[in-house]
Amino acid sequence: MPAIGAVVALAAGMLVAVAPAAHAAAGATLPFTSVEAESASTTGTKIGPDYTQGTLASEASGRQAVRLTSGQRVEFTVPRASNAVNVAYSVPDGQSGSLDVYVNGTRLAKTLPVTSKYSYIDTGWIPGAKTHHFFDNARLLLGQNVQAGDRIAFEPTGTQVTVDVADFEQVDAAASQPAGSVSVVSKGADPSGNGDSTQAFRDAIAAAQGKVVWIPPGDYRITSSLSGVQNVTLQGAGSWYSVVHTSRFIDQSSSSGAVHLKDFAVIGEVTGRVDSSPDNFVNGSLGPGSSVSGMWIQHMKVGLWLMGDNDNLVVENNRILDTTADGLNLNGTAKGVRVRNNFLRDQGDDALAMWSLYSPDTDSSFENNTISQPNLANGIAIYGGTDIAVKNNLISDTNALGSGIAISNQKFLDPFHPLSGTITVDGNTLVRTGAMNPNWNHPMGALRVDSYDSAINATVDITNTTITDSPYSAFEFVSGGGQGYPVRNVDVTGATVKNTGTVVVQAEAQGAAAFRDVTATQVGAAGIYDCPYPANSGSFTLSDGGGNSGWSSTWPDCSTWPQPGQGNPDPDPNRNLAKGRPATATGSQDVYTPGKAVDGDAGSYWESANNAFPQSWTTDLGSSYAVRRLVLKLPPSPAWGARTQTITVLGSTDGSNYSTVVGSQGYRFDPATGNTATVALPDGTGLRHLRLTVSANSGWPAGQFSEVEAYLTP
Template sequence: MRTSCTPLGRSPARRAVPIAAALALTAGLLTALAPAAQAAADGSRARSAAAGATVPFTSVEAESATSDGTRIGPDHTQGTVASESSGRQAVRLAAGQHVEFTLPGAANAVNVAYSVPDGQSGSLAVYVNGAKLDRSLAVTSKYSYVDTPWIQGSKTHHLLDNARLLLGRNAGAGDKVRLEATGTQVTVDVADFEQVAAAGGKPSGAVSVTDKGADPSGQGDSTQAFREAVAAAKGGTVWIPPGEFKLTQSLSNVDDVRIRGAGAWHSVVRSSRFIDQSSAPTGKVGLHDFAVIGEVTERVDSNPDNFVNGSLGPDSAVSGMWLQHLKVGMWLMGNNDNLVVEKNRFLDMTADGLNLNGTARGVRVRDNFLRNTGDDALAMWSLNTTNSDSAFIGNTVSQPNLANGIAIYGGRNITVKDNLVLDTNALGSGIAVSNQKFLDPFFPLAGTIKVSGNSLVRTGAMNPNWNHPMGALRVDAYDSAIEATVEITDTTITDSPWSAYEFVSGGVTGKAVRNVTVDRSTVTRVGTVVVQAETPGAVRMSNVKATSVGAVGVYNCPYPSGSGSFTLTDGGGNSGWDSVWEDCSTWPQPGGGNPDPDPRRNLAKSRPATATGSTDVYTPGKAVDGDAATYWESTNHAFPQALTVDLGKAEPVRRVVLKLPPPAAWAARTQTLSVQGSTDGSGYSTLVASKPYRFDPATGNTATIDVPASAPDVRHLRLHVTANTGWPAAQFGEVEAYLS
């Protein structure tokens, strides 16, 4: 298994990135504020009109209930219980304290997300309308406090767990359900109340595992009975009746058979490894309506501690499953073409919820609920061969506590549609579209990647390896440029603690992000910026409407310095985010706008630079990277040549300093040039007429040009070079522009 969606390549103490590159608006200024959508802002698990799974339960947050405990959060700090909780809040109960929920509808069962201190166990006594039940919810730290020291930037995480209970009675809307901590401190996050249907009946002709000797008490080992039932039922159905069944080994050779239970609350398999088979079956497999609950307490990537490890074969289906306490719910390799995974619950995985690990075509993963995964909740990873024409549709992902909610690593013609993602934690975004390969052979993004109708609530995180954030929705040219067409439409981003959209090359190599369009998006209460651009490329954004932006609209700072520029094209209909962060040596903090700029600063440093031509590696960005030892050299034997720097906004430039590399190997030379300026990058006026300027290593290889006070403010500063006595090309080690 791959290592997690982990360090994005930067050292833990990332050096300051140079001053911001400007926002290029090619279709005019951002205009007209429009109302912002509030979809799913309250953290409700019920499906909204546009995004998320239809679930059979209703969730109630502990912080909205009545309690004599202590409310904790909100918190976004990695490694805290509140930061991993839904809504970033929970209620901490000392022994004897309680939280009481008012039921929103009929229920006879509850599932509670909770946390207890490391090394402790206890229980939650349950009361309905003041009457104590004869059963309680066991709580334990056994499945929590996971450490993954091989993942750079990770801390002890996976601090919550889920525990479920059939109440043994029916309760109605308005009834009170009280949970009281017994024996230990318990932090209660959220309670899912559900009306569980009666156990289903045995399908006609099905082979029951109990007929083959399986023990429904959960005491004996039923592995062999399950294997015999699977073999006997080939072409038909295996029946798991109500009860608990212990499997000590995994099943293999599951081929052309349906395995069905009486319902996920009734038929329970206790196993950390249910199916493990590397060869694709010849006939389709069905897995329906039972629970598989494991005993995985740590993440060991070499162990196949998964519900499904390998292949189910083409045209298979998985539905109605309750999967819990495993490493990965479904780690899918080999031929899983046209697989449908729907209406399942994935809880408390130490790694991924579901990962399509290459070779998957036409897969549909839809209407699933995932909570508290320890890596990407839903992922497609095109290793060995490519995933193609597959989709994640209408799923709800809550609280992935280390990586992304939904991640697409390579693949062709992939769809991510109508999903709801909530409360991501460290090292992850709500949705990531990425060329991070992890291993070879990897197949980068290709064709058209459609990301549409998704709602992201409190997603994005502070990456401890970068010491700055990951956006709610990230497009990442990690190991190779984004060449596929990426269409992002109808996205709602609410309460992102940091940024909304991030365009980056996490491998720190400055790979470009291209062919990306963002259309029809509502961004509400973003902590810092709407657009976080950190790599070269070009993105077109239209009808993106933002309100309550914490700092400024755009942070445009390609990294590494000199790797190129990022062009953000205004496609029209945008509003609320036209301001630009001005100093990439600092990262904007939530609620903080641009600091007062230093009037002595070099306006040209690390701004986008273009030229009429360049030679070899001596690209335009080398002239504005803050290092005079690197330089731009134009096309040789082709005067005139010009270098243009985009300052980001119109500035009253009064002094231009030109430098060549300082070593004595650079003989003295004279370059003849003029200084020109423009407000729009189209029409240029002459600020300083053409004349020769002497560059002499003995005096620092520097020339200073004073710009008249009468010269107009300019955004685009151009140096127009017609001659060089030392080389048949224009050359600049550094171009600096100052206000005085």
Template sequence: MSVDDTPLTAPTPRTSRRTRTAALVAAGVTASAALLGPAATAAPAPEDRPAASPYPAGTAGAELPFVSQEAESAASEGSAVGPDYTQGTLASEASGRRAVKLAAGQGVEFTLSAAANAVNVAYSLPDGQTSTLEVYANGEKLDRGIALTSKYSYVDTPWIAGAKTHHLFDNARLLLGRDLAAGDKVKLVATGETTVDVADFEQVAPAAEAPAGAVSVLDKGADPSGEQDSTQAFREAIAAARGGTVWIPAGDFRLTSALSGVEDVTLQGAGAWHSVVHSSRFLDQSGSAGQVHLKDFAVLGEVTERVDSSPDNFVNGSLGAGSSVSGMWLQHLKVGLWLMGTNDGLVVEDNRILDMTADGLNLNGTAKNVTVRNNFLRNTGDDALAMWSLNTTNSDSSFENNTVSQPNLANGIAIYGGRDITVKDNLVLDTNALGSGIALSNQKFMDPFFPLAGTLTVSGNTLVRTGAMNPNWQHPMGALRVDSYDSAIEATVNITGTTATDSPYGVFEFVSGGGTGKEVRNVTVDGAVIERAGTVAVQAETPGEVKFSKVTASGLGAAGIWNCPFPEGSGTFTLTDGGGNEGWDTTWEDCAGWPAPGGGR
């Protein structure tokens, strides 16, 4: 889901200034300007430091089976794209806000840092085009190339205020047919204009064997060539395997309608590179007795636009209690998992979710004790990972050790209401347009909604180039946002161990996104490291009080604090000093204007 405020009238900004404060305890400065006030021109991106991998090493994020390399860090005959944070541009949606544009005949060459026999490439083509990347291994042209298309890109969502044409990149994969070693070179040569962003190199295991006693979909008449419809064969195999395993061997299988009535069964493939199901609606059911286990195959859809009324999802509805989803490759769907009904105790782990036109995963109320961990998500068209407490509350559920890259319309991770929720050890990179890296929000969207309650634990997360200029608000959203949009924040919110690097604007934002001045309280921020931010460390826009301890900052572009609650007279925002804070003891005092990203980046 995405923030869709209507912008308010913007005042004329005054000359900006900043002052040094004696302590972090601040009497809230009342804004004379509207919260959704004056437009700021997005500044050029910071001079990012290219690295072989876009995903920094550390405890945060998923443990991935592949090694990613940025095209701009490789040897290239093409031209540089970016850096740029301007919504609707290629660079703004690229990993690291940079990529390489190749003309026909030009190439980009990667030197492998580990063994690999497969590659997945994030790329963009001009709208309406198809093309190919020819592949060379150590100078030898392979007999197979990577087919490219723009059909899944250039998504328009005019019903979402502030959304421009987005989803400019796509992913395509190829088994190389040979084993390469560290130090070997792989060159990708364009046959037509192609922008290359990232290449993921992987050593893919051979296709697995069927477990003993499994019911193969082939035994029920499924066609592994993908030419014939295998829907009925899958249904019969599921019915026959109740209490056991349905085996999906290596091959391509085409389903023309969704599966339902799935319970007490495992659907298992030979590996996500080998067992491929072509379906835009894989499982659609409102209820299940549970114990559904989906593992080790790919589901590739044909969703080319976002239609919110259509269940164009891998899972739509309920898997039932005690279920799991693991080892999946999900691509070209509207949503990976849109989970309603009963999903108590669900575990979603070790999956790749790519190129969704909307959310990667959304726990849409009733989720209890759900764990979502060690997943990789790239290029989602809305929130990559979300919990939305609609109809009933999500509770005791967690997002842990996930890597989220390039959500191109909304947030990396969003918690809309819910009780006793944990968001820990995740890595979020390169958010765009309407989103923060992490959002904790009481924006309800619809009723009945259950606001944040109990204790929210937000710990050990790393945010890289997150936050964006909101085109509706006409002001920036922080890397980590706490939003009392439709109701005050009354839950206990503990934010610990955050690392925020190269934030294009502010880092910690406290806001009532509806512009009604609802309070943010019971929040503590403890042990954060801020390295380079375009504007401020703390962006306070609504009344309340937050305690900060051991928060250190360097390379701030404007000041330490922007403290301007809206609406005028709604109250003050107090920053309480818990000790150990360093590097952000200045205040931006011009509440009529937003600081443009400064030289501190």
């Protein structure tokens, strides 16, 4: 292994936290309501669900979205009175365009610009990373009020657009200037965004010591960061009205404190990730007794990278979107910091992190935050520190190299201060969290306790946890650095686990944990995977404190990792066994690689080497299954003319010795009927490795599949 409760009401496609009796609701209280595109009416193509790293659907909220081409639209039923909307979307790399907006069938004069400029991030220096960060957010004041039940539709112009989720909001009118404040405009700032307002902001801050710097409605361009900020409030008319455009807002190593940033937006131009550059909203210190509230922070590398003295800082009621790295990181020395009631979406690293570098973070907490779609790390990560709390957070859809919550002694650099005192993890809800780690070649759980670089000796109390639809395991105990350090002093009390893909407890380190009142339903493979890493490094003891149910079985074979749904019963007997599985081929043409046929996207495809029949495509299903039916697809576009491919189906249990399952025959693919062919397999066909050999194609001199799907059902 190299380095590297609440419930959610999803049936109506809305992200809504619901509090169980006698316990606080998980997540933030938000001024908007989110509606998933896949739950809306559409003439486009729904993609997903998919958990495969590097695919568009895997980074989407709910792992599903809607792809729109010219003339197609997605129409939302508005869930609440609103005058504004924010849309999470993706467009193909290198493209831009717009979304036309329709309210109850009438097109608005305003459009919503969309671009790939801030997406498709490559971090080749991070082991296991792939191109990621496919989605972006764009917002629009509608210029009118709409009511619950009204309809808002989006239709693309100039490019294909994949719409993920829409946030509907009633934005209050712009606030008025506070009495006695110093306006940046009075110091020469240009609210049109054309002029450079940097010096005007500096002059206003110098003139307003102990008072308020007022940022009126408008767009302001700052070309270099502010420093020496202390004993001042910077306040805007609201984050939809007062907008500062800069990739570096405050950059300072120290401050006497009493800095308050509130009610405006800072939107950057960060299009990549350079860790040595302070491309952050705040880089360094705001000083003791400071606060950040009501902010809209977008297109930065990091929202807040906090070092030095930030004692008793409060960060609350903010939106942090589309950062190429962390949303917020308390990078050592934090004392009494409270990060609460924030919304974070589309982070390129940990959404919220505490990292005890140089000195420990102490008596600090992440509480009642809502986190969606961190696409290259954890929702919340605690790397070392003393007496830390993670409470009542709602985290969903982690993607690669991360868990929903990680409690870890991974140090990254020295001097590092490992976990100590009591680490409280209480009342959190994790939905579709945990991810396959390509470095480990097996997954990380929804909630991970990791003795990566040293033993866990702190007391770790995990209470009142809800874990829903984890693609792999619920709780993981691991020494991720491969040194076999123990995980000790863990107590898990009061957890509800539903529909976990593999196991409830993934134990891979020596040590011990006590479990009580942990109930599980729809467990994919077994209750417990107890396989120490490295082998023979020591056992993990699970103490039964009573009240546990639904996860008493143990995975029997440490030589294989359980696949989702491998146990009995299968949590989803109708699932496609091939989706996201490894694929190879005897040849490929250009970018049309074998994995395109199992990526869950019917618009992408594998194409073999041309004029070289026969050609074979193979996938490993991960375990032996009695496959009954294959569904073979080509892209649904009418541009793909009808054709017949001659195909032989072969199977193997060991990947070396293949036998014919269905002999060579022609299969017709016709766009008039969905460009789909179904292959029935004989009863009792047990195979792990599926191979399709194409010996002819009447439409192109190569084998072609956009999707190969394998099902247990006939």
